[in-house]
Amino acid sequence: MLVFGTQIHIVTFIFIALEFCMLIFQAARYFYLPQDKYSGWFMTLLILYLLYNITGGLFPDPKIQIPVPVQEMIAYGTGFLLASYFPFYFYKAFDLRSLRWHALFGVPLFLMSPYLVFFVIVYAVNGNLDVDIKYGMIVPFIYAIILLWVIFRAIYRKYQESRDRNKYLEEIAMYCTVTPWLAMTLFGLVEESQLVEVLCTNTGFIIITVIYFWKSAHQARLDYERQRRANMARTHTELFQANCLHFGLTRTEILIVRMLYTGLRNKEAAEKMFVSEETIKKHIQNIFRKTNVKNRSALIHKLQNPHH
Incomplete structure (x- = not known):
């Protein structure tokens, strides 16, 4: 035909x-x-x-x-x-x-x-x-x-x-x-x-x-997953920043918390900030008091989740 x-x-x-x-x-x-x-x-x-x-x-x-x-x-x-x-x-x-x-x-x-x-x-x-x-x-x-x-x-x-x-x-x-x-x-x-x-x-x-x-379709899924992860990371960053401001943390305290996130010890954080280890400990105590937590794990969990 x-x-x-x-x-x-x-x-x-x-x-x-x-x-x-x-x-x-x-x-x-x-x-x-x-x-x-x-x-x-x-x-x-x-x-x-x-x-x-x-x-x-x-x-x-x-x-x-x-x-x-x-x-x-x-x-x-x-x-x-x-x-x-x-x-x-x-x-x-x-x-x-x-x-x-x-x-x-x-x-x-x-x-x-x-x-x-x-x-x-x-x-x-x-x-x-x-x-x-x-x-x-x-x-x-x-x-x-x-x-x-x-x-x-x-x-x-x-x-x-x-x-x-x-x-x-x-x-x-x-x-x-x-x-x-x-x-x-x-x-x-x-x-x-x-x-x-x-x-x-x-x-x-x-x-x-x-x-x-x-x-x-495979590439679209990869792009979507990559974008989703980027959005999640951005959301976590924004949430972390908002929680820090909510609890009244200073810029120095926020910097110390970020170091705690990466797993740095007090001595290593002190070396990076060119201060004594005692100074870092005092800042951490103030952070715990402001956020009403008793340890680092609880602090990280509190700052990573929405505040109610």
């Missing part, structure tokens, strides 16, 4: 709509939190998914005012571009430094170069796409297998170093989303419908979306 009188299958259109909604949401998040570099890499991934699905769904179509050979070049080009981005995404988003060579040099040599040679230059000369696909997919297919192994090894090696289980599971899940892209190199060799191709290559998008929302 096609939509809007184009070559786009309804399933492809659904993926395009989902990816577009995710892109809008991600763009808003990125501009709100520009320091979140992960969002930037993920937004680029969404854009490439959109380009791949739109061009792969629309092209080739003789009704479009673009030469069919150019349409074929663009459609295959967006697929190669998306596949080429995966190593760079793992390198940057997950800080897998061992992938640097593949992300910066291996991909241009073994993925983009075959595309330019066979699907642009040779195809423009001979006009025989079947022959170009037959030979142009050999190197990318072999390199795709190598990349899958290299990425998995980089993920496992980092896990061995950091032992961050949550991060490891996230990276493995993302790895599973890109694995079906190995089949992209086979689609050119065998005739498959748009539905089979889009389901295979976009299955990972669902997993990526789940991972993204899980990561966002």
